[in-house]
Amino acid sequence: MKSIEFNKPFIIDSDKKYIDKVFKKNKYADGFFQKECEYFIKTKIKTNFVALTQNCTSALEIAMILINLKKNDEVIMPSYTFTSTANAVLLRGAKPVFADINLKDANLNIDSVKKKINKKTKAIIVVHYGGNSCDMKEFIKIKKKYNLFLIEDCAHSFNGKYKNKYLGTIGDFGTFSFHETKNLVGGQCGALCVNNLKFSRRAKILLDKGTDRSLITNKKKYYSWKDIGSEYRSAELPAALLYSQFKKLEKIQKIRKAVWEQYFNSFNKKNSKNFKILEFDKTNKSSYHIFALVFKSLKMRDKFILFMKKRNIFCYFHYFPLHKSSYGIRFKRTSMINTEKLYNGLVRLPIYPSIKYSEIKSIVKQVLIFDKIS
Numbered sequence: 464m465k466s467i468e469f470n471k472p473f474i475i476d477s478d479k480k481y482i483d484k485v486f487k488k489n490k491y492a493d494g495f496f497q498k499e500c501e502y503f504i505k506t507k508i509k510t511n512f513v514a515l516t517q518n519c520t521s522a523l524e525i526a527m528i529l530i531n532l533k534k535n536d537e538v539i540m541p542s543y544t545f546t547s548t549a550n551a552v553l554l555r556g557a558k559p560v561f562a563d564i565n566l567k568d569a570n571l572n573i574d575s576v577k578k579k580i581n582k583k584t585k586a587i588i589v590v591h592y593g594g595n596s597c598d599m600k601e602f603i604k605i606k607k608k609y610n611l612f613l614i615e616d617c618a619h620s621f622n623g624k625y626k627n628k629y630l631g632t633i634g635d636f637g638t639f640s641f642h643e644t645k646n647l648v649g650g651q652c653g654a655l656c657v658n659n660l661k662f663s664r665r666a667k668i669l670l671d672k673g674t675d676r677s678l679i680t681n682k683k684k685y686y687s688w689k690d691i692g693s694e695y696r697s698a699e700l701p702a703a704l705l706y707s708q709f710k711k712l713e714k715i716q717k718i719r720k721a722v723w724e725q726y727f728n729s730f731n732k733k734n735s736k737n738f739k740i741l742e743f744d745k746t747n748k749s750s751y752h753i754f755a756l757v758f759k760s761l762k763m764r765d766k767f768i769l770f771m772k773k774r775n776i777f778c779y780f781h782y783f784p785l786h787k788s789s790y791g792i793r794f795k796r797t798s799m800i801n802t803e804k805l806y807n808g809l810v811r812l813p814i815y816p817s818i819k820y821s822e823i824k825s826i827v828k829q830v831l832i833f834d835k836i837s
């Protein structure tokens with residue numbers, strides 16, 4: 464049986480055309496496509512300031528500098544996330560505080576977050592897991608009540624919505640990933656959305672190695688060093704690839720949705736004794752980044768991954784909880800029930816635009832066989 468990969472970036476000939484344009488223009492930084500991508504994101508998600516960054520990791524790091532995060536500050540976040548969310552906080556000398564997630568959707572649990580708030584808390588980072596929105600009404604409420612910054616880690620969720628608002632535009636900042644594993648691919652690329660415009664001037668300086676180059680309009684004036692910063696901006700080649708992907712956004716999302724729905728319709732009413740699927744509030748819009756099954760035990764999860772692998776179908780678990788990692792254990796020594804349950808049970812199924820209908824059918828068939836014999 465031909466193997467079914469877990470993920471394949473959707474790169475076709477038209478994408479190469481845009482890369483060629485970069486070579487024709489012979490300009491590789493501060494370029495045309497960087498600006499075009501920023502304009503596209505800004506108009507798509509309806510916000511005022513967007514910067515194309517090297518990745519979501521840099522966008523998170525900029526957000527943490529902008530809120531002036533310092534030693535003794537605390538930032539609440541899920542442990543069920545990628546290291547970048549926590550590293551951005553640690554790089555400012557502050558402390559990541561892990562809160563538990565909901566079993567139903569793998570998003571931050573509001574009650575667990577409330578229990579962690581104290582005088583040192585400066586911000587909350589929510590992750591919209593798999594492209595499905597957190598309960599933003601509740602997070603906005605506690606942001607206002609305790610005067611906290613709210614950052615949306617939208618690594619999975621470009622094009623997703625909470626009610627009628629695009630994810631990334633609801634908190635103070637939104638951070639996006641266009642890594643090759645994500646729905647839209649710039650190779651390695653990302654974006655920062657600044658919704659609180661008082662930060663946009665400083666953001667421009669941080670993005671450009673601490674200089675005010677992008678703020679100088681008078682060509683006779685020299686730019687100079689104004690602040691800390693780094694080269695956080697995307698280069699032109701990834702931007703060109705991403706721009707080409709944006710041109711296909713509707714197509715890519717339509718296919719992802721169709722694949723996601725095929726899985727959903729096959730497993731939703733199954734009432735399996737062995738696995739569940741994550742819930743999703745239909746009044747929001749998903750970005751359809753992940754479709755996951757949640758098995759009842761680690762043993763069964765691993766048995767399933769192996770069962771599929773033997774049939775040349777590649778499925779993976781997700782997020783080793785940060786508080787259980789050898790580095791993260793120093794920040795939280797007690798267990799987090801839902802985070803650990805989800806990590807133990809969760810398996811992601813292949814979902815990407817070039818997957819064939821016959822391949823989805825065969826994945827569904829094998830899941831059902833596994834369920835029957837287990």
Ligand SMILES: Cc1ncc(COP(=O)(O)O)c(C=O)c1O
Nearest residue numbers: 518519520545547618640642653
């Ligand atoms: C929740 C989350 N945040 C941040 C990142 C980092 O994204 P990037 O690779 O674009 O830096 C990832 C990566 O997958 C992620 O899953």
